[in-house]
Every structure is written in C-alpha cells, then in structure tokens.
Amino acid sequence: MRARLLLAFAALTTLAVSSCADDDPLDAFVEVEPEIVFETEELDVDIDALAEAAEDPEPEGPPPIDIPDDALDFTGLAQIDLDIQDNAFTQRVVVVSAGTEITWTNQGRNEHNVRPAIEGAFEPISTLDLAEKGDSASLRFDAPGDFPYFCSLHGTATNGQTGRVIVVP
Amino acid sequence: MRRLLILLSVFALVASACGGGDDSTDTAAGEDTGTESESGSAPEEEPEAEAEPDEAEATDDETASSEPEEAPADDNALGALRVPQDYATIQEAVDAAAPGDLVLIDEGTYNESVVVETDNVVIRGVDRQTVVLDGMHSEDMANGIIVFGNGVAVENLTVQNYFSNGVFFTGDYDSDFILRGYRVSYVNALNNRVYGIYAFNAEYGLIDNTYAAGHTDSGYYVGQCQPCSAVLSNNLSEYNTLAYSGTNAGGELYIVNNEFRMNRVGVTPNTLNSEELAPQRSATFAGNWIHSNGNPETSKGGDIWELAYGVGMVLPGANNNLVTRNLIENNRNGGVAVSFLPDGDTIWLAENNTITDNVLRGNGIDVVMVDQGGQASLGNCFGGNTFDTSRPADIDTVLPCDGAEGDLSDMIGIDFFSPPGDEANVPYADVASPAAGDQPSMPDALSAPASPADVLPEFDGFDLDAIAVPSGT
Numbered sequence: 001m002r003a004r005l006l007l008a009f010a011a012l013t014t015l016a017v018s019s020c021a022d023d024d025p026l027d028a029f030v031e032v033e034p035e036i037v038f039e040t041e042e043l044d045v046d047i048d049a050l051a052e053a054a055e056d057p058e059p060e061g062p063p064p065i066d067i068p069d070d071a072l073d074f075t076g077l078a079q080i081d082l083d084i085q086d087n088a089f090t091q092r093v094v095v096v097s098a099g100t101e102i103t104w105t106n107q108g109r110n111e112h113n114v115r116p117a118i119e120g121a122f123e124p125i126s127t128l129d130l131a132e133k134g135d136s137a138s139l140r141f142d143a144p145g146d147f148p149y150f151c152s153l154h155g156t157a158t159n160g161q162t163g164r165v166i167v168v169p
Numbered sequence: 170m171r172r173l174l175i176l177l178s179v180f181a182l183v184a185s186a187c188g189g190g191d192d193s194t195d196t197a198a199g200e201d202t203g204t205e206s207e208s209g210s211a212p213e214e215e216p217e218a219e220a221e222p223d224e225a226e227a228t229d230d231e232t233a234s235s236e237p238e239e240a241p242a243d244d245n246a247l248g249a250l251r252v253p254q255d256y257a258t259i260q261e262a263v264d265a266a267a268p269g270d271l272v273l274i275d276e277g278t279y280n281e282s283v284v285v286e287t288d289n290v291v292i293r294g295v296d297r298q299t300v301v302l303d304g305m306h307s308e309d310m311a312n313g314i315i316v317f318g319n320g321v322a323v324e325n326l327t328v329q330n331y332f333s334n335g336v337f338f339t340g341d342y343d344s345d346f347i348l349r350g351y352r353v354s355y356v357n358a359l360n361n362r363v364y365g366i367y368a369f370n371a372e373y374g375l376i377d378n379t380y381a382a383g384h385t386d387s388g389y390y391v392g393q394c395q396p397c398s399a400v401l402s403n404n405l406s407e408y409n410t411l412a413y414s415g416t417n418a419g420g421e422l423y424i425v426n427n428e429f430r431m432n433r434v435g436v437t438p439n440t441l442n443s444e445e446l447a448p449q450r451s452a453t454f455a456g457n458w459i460h461s462n463g464n465p466e467t468s469k470g471g472d473i474w475e476l477a478y479g480v481g482m483v484l485p486g487a488n489n490n491l492v493t494r495n496l497i498e499n500n501r502n503g504g505v506a507v508s509f510l511p512d513g514d515t516i517w518l519a520e521n522n523t524i525t526d527n528v529l530r531g532n533g534i535d536v537v538m539v540d541q542g543g544q545a546s547l548g549n550c551f552g553g554n555t556f557d558t559s560r561p562a563d564i565d566t567v568l569p570c571d572g573a574e575g576d577l578s579d580m581i582g583i584d585f586f587s588p589p590g591d592e593a594n595v596p597y598a599d600v601a602s603p604a605a606g607d608q609p610s611m612p613d614a615l616s617a618p619a620s621p622a623d624v625l626p627e628f629d630g631f632d633l634d635a636i637a638v639p640s641g642t
Binding site: 085086087088107108109110111126127133152153154155156159160161 | 284286308311312315317332333334337339341342363369370392393416441442443444445471
C-alpha cells in the first residue's frame with residue numbers, strides 16, 4: 001500500500017465533506033482534511049518497508065554480548081591471572097577491558113591447553129606451554145568481542161573443559 | 170542377601186546374552202540386507218567409505234537385491250549402525266546414533282578421535298584385536314573416545330597411541346554436570362600418553378575385562394567422584410607408570426579381582442589439590458593380585474610417584490579405605506604402604522585406612538606405615554595379614570584394628586624407598602604391552618544386543634564375602 005491511496009482517500013473525504021457542509025458535527029473533520037493531504041504528499045515512502053524496519057531494525061555494529069551472571073569482572077585491569085585445574089578453567093567466564101593481558105597457570109596435575117572455540121579468533125596456547133603444574137602462558141586481548149575457548153585434551157569447543165573471555169571497549 | 174551389585178548384574182546380562190547366541194553372520198546373506206537400523210537412525214543415502222577400513226561396500230537395499238553376491242555376510246539383525254558399511258567413520262555413526270543404538274565397527278584401523286554426546290549409545294568392535302583406533306600420537310587426536318553422554322558403553326576394540334587418553338568419560342565440571350553411567354569391557358588401551366581408561370567426574374561405572382599398558386600416568390584412572398559408585402574388576406594393568414590411580418575418588422568404589430603387575434608403581438588411591446572433592450576416601454580394594462611392580466622398562470611420570478617406585482599399593486593422603494584379601498607379592502620396594510602426601514603447601518594425611526587379611530610376601534618390605542610427622546596411627550590399622558616384614562615391625566600388633574597402638578618409633582620416612590634414577594625412563598610410545606595380544610574378545614560380539622550402561626541408579630554395594638585371596642597363578 002502506498003501513500004497515493006491515502007491521497008485518494010483524502011479526495012473522497014473532501015467530496016463527502018463538501019456534500020455535508022451544513023452538518024456541524026463534521027466541522028472538526030473538515031478542518032483536519034488539509035493536514036491529511038499535506039502529510040501524505042510529504043511521505044512518498046514504502047509503508048510496508050517501514051513497518052518491517054520497525055519490527056526488525058537494522059543492527060548497528062556487532063550484536064550485544066550476553067554476559068552471564070557468574071562472569072567475573074576484571075575490567076580496568078591491564079593484566080589478570082587465571083588458574084587451570086584438572087579438568088576445568090577455574091575462572092570460567094571473565095570480562096576484561098580491551099588490551100588486557102591474561103595469564104593462565106596450570107595448577108593441575110594434567111597437561112592443558114587453551115584453544116579458541118572459533119578457529120582463528122586468537123592464537124592458541126599449546127600443550128607444551130601448560131604441560132606441568134606451575135607452567136604459565138599469556139595472551140593479550142586487544143579487540144572487543146566474545147572469545148570462547150577450550151582445552152582440547154579435556155573438552156571440545158562446546159563441552160567439557162571450556163572457558164570464555166569477554167572483552168569490552 | 171541382597172548385596173548384588175547392579176553393575177555386575179548388567180555385566181552378567183551382557184555375558185549371558187553373549188554366551189547363548191548363535192553366530193548369525195553366515196545365515197542371512199541375501200535375506201535382508203537393508204541398512205536402516207531398528208531405531209531408524211541409519212543414513213538415507215549410502216555414505217562414501219574411506220579406503221582404509223576394509224569391506225566398505227555398498228549395502229543399500231537396491232544394491233543388495235540386484236547383487237546378492239556382494240551383500241555383507243550378516244543381515245544386521247542387531248540393527249547396528251555399521252562402520253564402515255553404513256558410515257565411513259566412527260564419528261559419523263556416533264553422531265547418527267540415538268539412545269539405545271549400537272555402533273558396530275568392522276575390522277580396520279581408524280585414525281579418529283571420537284566424541285560421544287548422545288546418551289546410552291554402545292560402541293562395539295567386531296574384534297578386540299583387529300578393530301583399532303589409532304591416534305598416531307597426534308595432538309590433534311587427543312582422546313581415542315571422549316564421552317560426555319550418560320550411559321555409554323565401549324566394547325571389544327583397541328585404542329592406542331593417543332596424545333592424551335584412550336577412553337575418557339567425563340562430566341562437565343563447568344556446568345556441574347556429573348556423568349552418570351559408563352562401561353568399558355573387552356578393550357585394550359595401549360600407549361596412550363596419559364591415561365588408558367579414564368573416568369572423571371563420573372558415577373555409576375563398570376570397567377571390566379580390559380587391558381591397559383604403556384601409559385605415562387595410570388592405566389586406569391578414576392578421579393573426582395564421591396560417591397563414585399563404580400567397579401573395576403577382572404582387568405590387567407602392566408607397564409604403566411601407575412597401574413591404577415584414584416585421585417579424590419571414593420564412595421561405593423570397588424577395585425576387585427584385578428591383576429596389577431610390572432608397573433612402575435602399583436595401586437594408588439590418593440588425594441591432590443588439583444581436583445575437587447579432596448580428600449580421597451572410602452574405596453575398597455579386594456581380591457587383587459598386585460605383583461612385580463617396580464619395572465624400570467616403563468615411562469617415568471611425575472616426580473611425586475617416584476617416591477613410591479616399586480611399591481605394590483600405596484595410600485598417599487588416602488582415607489577410610491579397605492584393603493583386604495589381596496595377594497601382594499614380589500614388588501621391588503614395598504608391598505603396601507600408608508603415607509601422607511605433600512602437595513604444594515598442603516600435607517594430606519592418610520587416616521582411618523584398614524588393611525586386613527592380605528597375603529604379602531617377597532616384597533622389599535611387605536607392610537609399611539610411613540611416619541606422618543610424628544603423628545600417631547591416625548586410625549590406620551592392620552590385622553590378619555600374612556607377611557614377613559613390616560615397618561614398624563610386627564605391624565599387626567603395633568597398629569591393630571582392635572586394640573591400643575604400640576611402639577611406633579621405627580616408622581620410616583616418605584623418602585625411604587629408592588627410585589630407579591632418570592635413566593630408567595622409556596618413552597611412552599616405546600613401552601611394551603606384552604599381553605595385549607592374549608586378551609580375549611567379547612563373546613558373541615556380532616550377536617549380543619546393545620546393552621547401554623544406563624541401568625545403574627540402584628547401585629547398593631558389593632558382595633565382599635564372595636571375594637577370596639587370589640592364588641597368584
């Protein structure tokens with residue numbers, strides 16, 4: 001439906017009103033008529049498209065990150081330390097500021113590693129770097145975003161020993 | 170007396186099912202060669218099989234009816250998802266499986282790391298020796314089979330050369346998910362870099378009739394469960410750093426009727442900070458033949474275990490365990506030893522362990538109570554054991570289960586046993602597995618129906634009265 005339909009409706013309305021000019025209750029409606037015509041002439045747009053846009057607005061930038069309630073807030077810190085147990089990342093979900101360096105330390109008896117759940121999201125930390133209790137390795141997260149990760153020895157991208165770094169601007 | 174273990178009931182069901190069936194593999198060629206499983210989870214289209222496993226022939230209905238001479242020898246009466254006949258890889262079959270399905274793997278070598286996330290699936294090889302999952306020591310294939318689903322069973326195959334573990338059942342620690350129900354039967358685990366058969370954060374398990382050799386940590390590992398409600402029985406562990414390790418694992422945990430031999434260290438329930446649920450407590454070790462440990466032709470694991478080199482059974486930081494009716498002999502340095510365990514800044518003491526009615530002979534020292542920092546017995550007691558040597562001497566009298574303790578002045582320190590030195594360290598990939606080829610296949614693997622490890626919540630104990638000291642032959 002286009003605005004031209006409204007123009008036709010306005011013309012019909014004008015005719016109807018002129019034929020009933022003496023009917024007082026319609027006086028107010030007569031006064032409104034020019035405003036309708038004026039507005040519809042101004043809006044030469046696709047109404048359906050507007051309606052769709054109202055329901056599903058075009059996102060601006062990346063979608064917001066869902067931060068779980070149990071996430072640990074480390075924003076504002078340049079560097080943080082996280083521990084690894086057998087077989088879990090002790091601080092599973094952390095929120096950091098862009099530019100934060102994260103150091104993981106193996107506190108377990110088993111070997112572990114840190115791999116991005118989304119391949120290429122960040123450089124993985126190899127098993128060799130976290131092979132023994134006390135071994136540490138670091139990564140710096142410069143770009144805002146959501147970075148799920150896992151240990152490939154004791155989990156998969158979605159199951160088992162998993163963790164998540166959420167980087168905010 | 171109703172102390173029948175449901176897990177063993179499940180095993181008995183499997184065994185009886187295996188024992189009574191006829192071999193149907195040569196009876197139905199051309200009768201019904203459809204590949205759709207009874208659960209309806211077989212593929213609609215014939216997948217392309219990989220070259221390596223043999224007999225990757227087309228088996229859809231049309232092919233079977235027009236070319237009956239090329240049909241498989243059996244009619245798939247089990248409704249199995251067959252590899253490679255129906256699915257090119259084990260992973261594809263597992264992904265297609267529904268709860269209760271059987272994934273049946275044909276002879277061949279499969280270079281896969283399989284992830285199982287569906288409950289109650291049974292993964293079975295047609296032959297224990299010739300169905301081989303091989304990780305080729307690649308870090309990209311960390312585990313032979315890693316299981317996140319409840320009630321999964323793995324049967325009748327060999328899993329070897331994996332970067333981390335052979336068969337690995339694990340709950341999801343992060344989401345507080347404890348895996349419930351697992352079983353491993355008639356499996357060889359060989360030369361995987363860490364553990365052979367591994368259950369972590371898992372309950373209601375049965376590991377039976379398996380073999381583990383060549384691991385840098387333990388052949389069998391049960392970790393972080395309380396109660397574990399699990400049984401290890403009729404297994405053979407040799408040429409590992411540790412035969413069995415159970416960190417922070419106990420509660421209805423029965424290690425019974427196994428043979429643990431020729432490892433660096435034998436059996437060790439233990440407490441460590443590296444996992445949750447410390448301290449370890451309440452496991453039962455009965456009817457095991459623990460012998461000839463102290464084998465230098467093994468891979469050296471962590472330094473902490475070198476302290477117990479050549480000891481058949483050591484209980485470091487372990488609590489409330491029962492060690493009874495085992496035959497513990499010819500271990501290089503010690504038969505059974507109760508000790509504290511230093512773990513970083515923590516000293517885990519061993520308390521309230523009961524060591525009774527075992528037969529110990531030919532060990533460096535048959536029975537040892539390590540000095541726990543001048544502490545008294547801390548409830549550890551000994552009685553009814555047959556042995557020649559102990560520290561303190563005459564230990565059944567000095568630390569009795571039914572009387573006052575005596576003179577503890579000659580207890581020895583934790584560093585008493587002498588490790589073999591760094592030269593005794595074989596790379597894990599080169600460690601021998603001498604008895605692997607002798608292990609029998611699962612009876613009637615081609616005809617026994619799938620029996621998932623899901624009939625387990627009624628676990629209510631184990632009939633210890635039925636367990637005797639093994640003969641040692």
